[in-house]
Amino acid sequence: MTLEPHRTDTEDQHPSARPILVLYAHPSPDRSEVNRHLAEAATSIPGVNLVDLYGEYPDYGIDVDREQARLLAHEVIVFLHPLYWYSTPAILKEWQDLVLEHGFAYGTEGTALHGKVFFSALTAGGPELAYRAEGFHHFSIRELLNPLEQSAHLCGMVYLPPFALFSARTAVEEGRLDAHILEWVDLLKALRDDRLDISRAQQLPKLNGELSALIRQE
Amino acid sequence: MDGMLFRLFVYLCAAVIAVPIAKRLGLGSVLGYLIAGIVIGPLLGLVGSETSEIQHFAELGVVMMLFLIGLELDPSTLWAMRTRLLGMGGLQVALSAALIALAALALGTDWRLALAVGLIFSLSSTAIVMQTLTEKGLSGTQGGRSSFSVLLFQDIALVPLLALLPLLASPELLLIDADALVHAPQAAGSETLAHAAEMSLVAGLPGWAHGLVVLGAIASVLLGGHFLSRPLLRFVAESRLREIFTAAVLLLVVAIALLMTLVDLSPALGTFIAGVILANSEFRHELESDIEPFKGLLLGLFFITVGAGIDFEILFGDFATVLGLTIGVILLKGCVLFGLARLFRLKTMDRWLFTLGLAQAGEFGFVLLNFSMSNSVIAMEDAKLLSLVVALSMLLTPALFVIYDRLILPHKSRAEPADADEIDEQGPVIIAGIGRFGQIVNRLLIASGIRTVVLDHEASQIETQHRFGIKSFFGDATRPDLLRAAGIEEAQLLIVAIDDRDRAVQLVEYVKRRYPSVKVLARAFDVNHLYLLRKAGADVALREVFDASLRLSAEALKQLGMHAFKVEKMARAFRRHDEAGLDQLYELWDEHPDVAKNRALLARAREHRETLAVLMETDRLQLHDRTERGWTPPPKGAQASSK
Ligand SMILES: Cc1cc2nc3c(=O)[nH]c(=O)nc-3n(C[C@H](O)[C@H](O)[C@H](O)COP(=O)(O)O)c2cc1C
Numbered sequence: 001m002t003l004e005p006h007r008t009d010t011e012d013q014h015p016s017a018r019p020i021l022v023l024y025a026h027p028s029p030d031r032s033e034v035n036r037h038l039a040e041a042a043t044s045i046p047g048v049n050l051v052d053l054y055g056e057y058p059d060y061g062i063d064v065d066r067e068q069a070r071l072l073a074h075e076v077i078v079f080l081h082p083l084y085w086y087s088t089p090a091i092l093k094e095w096q097d098l099v100l101e102h103g104f105a106y107g108t109e110g111t112a113l114h115g116k117v118f119f120s121a122l123t124a125g126g127p128e129l130a131y132r133a134e135g136f137h138h139f140s141i142r143e144l145l146n147p148l149e150q151s152a153h154l155c156g157m158v159y160l161p162p163f164a165l166f167s168a169r170t171a172v173e174e175g176r177l178d179a180h181i182l183e184w185v186d187l188l189k190a191l192r193d194d195r196l197d198i199s200r201a202q203q204l205p206k207l208n209g210e211l212s213a214l215i216r217q218e
Numbered sequence: 219m220d221g222m223l224f225r226l227f228v229y230l231c232a233a234v235i236a237v238p239i240a241k242r243l244g245l246g247s248v249l250g251y252l253i254a255g256i257v258i259g260p261l262l263g264l265v266g267s268e269t270s271e272i273q274h275f276a277e278l279g280v281v282m283m284l285f286l287i288g289l290e291l292d293p294s295t296l297w298a299m300r301t302r303l304l305g306m307g308g309l310q311v312a313l314s315a316a317l318i319a320l321a322a323l324a325l326g327t328d329w330r331l332a333l334a335v336g337l338i339f340s341l342s343s344t345a346i347v348m349q350t351l352t353e354k355g356l357s358g359t360q361g362g363r364s365s366f367s368v369l370l371f372q373d374i375a376l377v378p379l380l381a382l383l384p385l386l387a388s389p390e391l392l393l394i395d396a397d398a399l400v401h402a403p404q405a406a407g408s409e410t411l412a413h414a415a416e417m418s419l420v421a422g423l424p425g426w427a428h429g430l431v432v433l434g435a436i437a438s439v440l441l442g443g444h445f446l447s448r449p450l451l452r453f454v455a456e457s458r459l460r461e462i463f464t465a466a467v468l469l470l471v472v473a474i475a476l477l478m479t480l481v482d483l484s485p486a487l488g489t490f491i492a493g494v495i496l497a498n499s500e501f502r503h504e505l506e507s508d509i510e511p512f513k514g515l516l517l518g519l520f521f522i523t524v525g526a527g528i529d530f531e532i533l534f535g536d537f538a539t540v541l542g543l544t545i546g547v548i549l550l551k552g553c554v555l556f557g558l559a560r561l562f563r564l565k566t567m568d569r570w571l572f573t574l575g576l577a578q579a580g581e582f583g584f585v586l587l588n589f590s591m592s593n594s595v596i597a598m599e600d601a602k603l604l605s606l607v608v609a610l611s612m613l614l615t616p617a618l619f620v621i622y623d624r625l626i627l628p629h630k631s632r633a634e635p636a637d638a639d640e641i642d643e644q645g646p647v648i649i650a651g652i653g654r655f656g657q658i659v660n661r662l663l664i665a666s667g668i669r670t671v672v673l674d675h676e677a678s679q680i681e682t683q684h685r686f687g688i689k690s691f692f693g694d695a696t697r698p699d700l701l702r703a704a705g706i707e708e709a710q711l712l713i714v715a716i717d718d719r720d721r722a723v724q725l726v727e728y729v730k731r732r733y734p735s736v737k738v739l740a741r742a743f744d745v746n747h748l749y750l751l752r753k754a755g756a757d758v759a760l761r762e763v764f765d766a767s768l769r770l771s772a773e774a775l776k777q778l779g780m781h782a783f784k785v786e787k788m789a790r791a792f793r794r795h796d797e798a799g800l801d802q803l804y805e806l807w808d809e810h811p812d813v814a815k816n817r818a819l820l821a822r823a824r825e826h827r828e829t830l831a832v833l834m835e836t837d838r839l840q841l842h843d844r845t846e847r848g849w850t851p852p853p854k855g856a857q858a859s860s861k
Contacts (some may be wrong), residue, residue, distance in 0.1 A: 102850065
């Protein structure tokens with residue numbers, strides 16, 4: 001039994017229009033070159049709460065009640081992760097299997113997530129050009145994430161295309177990291193303040209690229 | 219007896235009054251002791267001629283200090299500082315000696331005497347400087363370390379100096395002394411000589427034999443320190459008598475000092491070598507904390523005697539000369555030091571610390587002046603005068619440190635970047651108790667590249683650990699001084715795994731009170747102990763058998779044919795359920811930690827016992843409820859509509 005002060009589940013209660021929950025999953029964060037920095041950047045934004053899933057549940061023993069309470073308290077749910085085998089790292093799958101319960105997330109009574117915005121912020125090792133029908137990976141990134149998209153629909157959520165960084169293994173060397181982090185922060189702030197053009201965003205293959213055109217400036 | 223008690227009373231009284239006042243005024247303890255000495259000696263005349271004898275005894279403090287310094291430096295660290303040691307130290311001694319000798323020549327001194335004086339005054343005061351640096355927390359800085367290297371070199375240089383000085387004997391003095399010896403064998407100078415001869419193994423030996431004896435003595439310190447001291451200390455430690463262990467440590471130091479004196483070597487050097495050799499031993503921290511108080515007191519006594527020994531008659535009779543010489547020496551040495559600091563690229567702050575800190579003459583100056591006098595190098599009046607110069611320069615040192623504190627430090631530029639290699643390595647994790655529990659903790663930490671300091675009061679445990687190449691130290695971890703020696707002040711974590719439940723609680727309580735920033739993780743024997751540790755402030759406390767029991771019961775379920783992942787879920791749910799119960803009960807317990815008087819807790823416990831069966835049943839229900847929670851498919855028939 002540990003005697004650490006118990007984690008509060010209330011977390012940061014920023015009076016923002018849409019509080020954001022980032023579920024961060026990286027099994028070896030100390031070797032991460034991209035995701036770690038995205039996670040760090042997210043923690044410093046008011047109104048954004050980040051949960052390090054591997055940090056909190058090192059044995060995959062996900063606390064369903066706690067996770068459901070978190071979902072209820074936020075309006076935007078983001079998966080932040082590297083692309084592993086065209087999908088999420090294992091703990092995010094475990095999280096879905098446990099937390100998205102019948103009667104909570106889906107089913108006639110399961111309306112807890114209705115209307116909440118969902119998307120995945122991911123990094124892929126492969127280059128963007130390879131993610132298309134003629135390319136090495138044969139499918140676009142949005143197509144590969146179909147299971148997530150359909151799960152979101154089943155839960156009545158508003159699905160946005162992924163915020164994706166390609167060729168992630170060389171992003172640092174090629175100096176692409178900083179710009180990506182800036183975009184990531186802009187995106188989160190726009191979502192939080194309800195300044196993102198949701199219906200336009202839904203049509204895109206990915207969120208980044210033309211991001212500034214989607215954001216209304218105040 | 220009365221006389222001794224009275225003197226003891228006077229010394230202690232002076233120290234107890236003067237030192238705290240001096241510290242309060244920001245002058246440092248050394249100046250406090252010196253002033254105390256001046257007050258009881260020359261000013262009030264409460265102590266008199268016996269001071270020089272006491273000073274001789276108090277030099278043991280210096281010897282012990284070098285022993286402690288040695289303990290901090292294992293051979294590899296010493297090797298790593300060889301450039302600074304030889305380069306800086308060697309140049310400092312050579313250049314200072316040359317400059318001072320030249321100045322003396324310019325004042326019309328015979329070249330022999332000039333050279334002798336130069337050599338004598340090239341030395342600085344290890345006692346004052348090291349004491350002050352530690353007190354001000356400056357010993358780890360670049361300037362502090364450089365100062366230490368130079369001081370160490372000087373201590374080593376003492377050996378050849380003692381051999382060299384007699385060669386500089388002045389022919390005239392030799393004649394006079396020889397005369398005096400014939401006519402009055404009790405002449406002051408030769409008395410010490412005779413005294414020395416009586417207690418020497420090397421007096422009167424031819425050069426080659428002298429060399430052999432000296433080498434033999436050093437070899438015996440090296441070999442004895444390496445092979446004999448540890449079994450001896452282990453043997454004594456087994457007796458579990460604290461004071462006998464302390465006595466053994468003192469014996470070690472005194473024996474080495476005696477041996478060194480017998481062969482005309484510096485006792486400080488001998489104990490320094492012994493310290494270095496023992497730096498890697500399991501007794502290091504215990505030795506440190508045992509010697510530390512003796513060193514402190516004796517060193518204080520030493521400073522008092524320096525103050526008390528100042529001859530005001532000569533001082534005021536020839537005030538201008540003494541003051542002029544003192545300032546001259548400090549200036550010359552300061553110039554050499556400043557130049558060296560530039561040469562070795564010390565940063566501004568460190569350069570000034572180094573320059574101001576080492577500019578005085580040292581306590582070995584007294585020794586060497588006495589020695590020179592008895593070897594007809596210097597006349598008695600001159601020796602007395604120069605002794606005053608030594609004393610006055612030492613007296614001025616704390617003032618120089620005050621200059622550093624008040625005038626130099628405030629100018630420290632914020633821009634000066636910290637040296638990468640000076641950022642001290644991360645504090646260690648201290649593990650108290652290396653029994654079956656502590657061993658496992660230590661293994662995982664070390665495997666993860668964490669530096670640990672292991673303490674145990676069972677010499678045999680330590681021995682076992684050594685056999686497996688694990689470094690651990692002998693000593694009772696519940697002793698504050700030992701904890702400090704082990705580095706609790708910089709430690710990140712303390713892990714309490716000692717086998718005495720009450721002392722474990724005391725240890726947690728003490729460390730959390732004194733060093734709130736240190737995280738404390740403790741092993742608990744049972745629930746009550748866990749609560750006590752929690753109340754004492756432990757950041758983490760774990761029941762020692764809980765995890766193993768849980769794992770064994772999980773294995774049992776698997777043996778019974780339950781699916782391994784089902785078992786895993788059951789065990790996880792059980793753990794959560796149990797911990798929640800533990801938290802609830804703690805709240806009741808915390809109101810009245812005295813279990814016997816805690817009605818509510820007793821009632822709860824009785825209830826627990828009486829309805830154990832019922833409880834087990836709810837355990838079962840709740841666990842099933844929890845484990846069935848996850849991976850639940852949608853209800854049958856609902857599929858069509860939603861999934
Ligand atoms: C187990 C594993 C599976 C991976 N699968 C893919 C993949 O299917 N497609 C791809 O483009 N990159 C794949 N990668 C590369 C990772 O996406 C890439 O290393 C990661 O995005 C780099 O981000 P990081 O520096 O934050 O870890 C995989 C990497 C690992 C370790």
